[in-house]
Amino acid sequence: MTIQDFGAIGDLIGGIAVVITLVYLAVQIKQNTKIHGSLIRQNFYDATQQQMLHAIESRDFNALITRSWSSDDELSPGEQTQVWRHMQAVLIGYQGAFEQYKSGALPKADWDLVKLILRTFWLFEGKPKDDAWKAMKHGRFFNDDFLAEVERLREVALSHREELDERELPI
Numbered sequence: 001m002t003i004q005d006f007g008a009i010g011d012l013i014g015g016i017a018v019v020i021t022l023v024y025l026a027v028q029i030k031q032n033t034k035i036h037g038s039l040i041r042q043n044f045y046d047a048t049q050q051q052m053l054h055a056i057e058s059r060d061f062n063a064l065i066t067r068s069w070s071s072d073d074e075l076s077p078g079e080q081t082q083v084w085r086h087m088q089a090v091l092i093g094y095q096g097a098f099e100q101y102k103s104g105a106l107p108k109a110d111w112d113l114v115k116l117i118l119r120t121f122w123l124f125e126g127k128p129k130d131d132a133w134k135a136m137k138h139g140r141f142f143n144d145d146f147l148a149e150v151e152r153l154r155e156v157a158l159s160h161r162e163e164l165d166e167r168e169l170p171i
Contacts, residue, residue, distance in 0.1 A: 040105050047093050048117075061086075068128035069121075075128045084132040088141060094118060095146045102145075115153055122157035 055062045061082070067073050068083040075083065097114050100106035121129070133154075137147060 037105050037107070040100050041107075041110055044093065044097050044100075044106070044110070044114075051090060051093075067126075068132075069126040070124040072125075072127045080128060080132070083128050084135065087129065087132050088136060091136070091142065091150070094150075095142050098146050098149060099143075115149075118150060118153045119157040119160075122154045123161055125161070 055065060064075075064079055064082060065086065068075060068079075094114055094117075097106055097111065101108070101111035101114075136142070137151070142150075
C-alpha cells in the first residue's frame with residue numbers, strides 16, 4: 001500500500017466521521033428544541049397556576065376581581081389600580097405565550113387553551129374590567145398583533161354572550 005492509498009482511506013474515514021457528527025448534532029438540536037418547548041410550556045403553566053392560587057388565597061382580592069369582572073360597581077381608585085395591574089400582569093403572561101406560539105415554541109393545542117381562557121375574560125360584563133382594558137389597549141402596553149388577537153377573541157366572546165342573553169341562558 002502506498003501513502004496515497006493511506007491518504008484515501010484517511011479521507012474516507014474523515015468523511016464518515018463528519019457525517020456521523022452532523023447526524024449527532026441534528027439529533028441533539030432536536031432534543032434541545034423539545035426540552036426548550038417543554039420548559040416554555042411549564043413556565044407558562046406555573047405562572048398561570050400562581051395567579052389562580054393568589055386569587056384563591058386572598059379572599060378580599062378574589063371578591064374584588066369578581067366585582068370588577070361581573071358588575072357595574074364603581075371601584076375606588078386603589079381598587080381600580082389593583083384590577084388594572086392584575087389584568088396587565090395576566091395579559092403580559094399571555095402575550096409571552098402568544099410570542100412563543102408565533103415562534104413555534106408553544107404548540108397550537110397550548111395556544112388554543114390560552115385563547116379559550118382569554119375569551120372567558122369577556123363573557124361576563126364588568127365595567128371596571130372593561131375600563132381597565134380600554135386604558136391598557138390605548139396605552140400601547142402590548143404588541144399590535146397581540147392586541148389584535150385579544151380584540152378578536154373579545155369580539156367572539158361578546159357575540160357569544162349576546163347569543164346566550166337572547167336565549168336567556170346563564171353564562
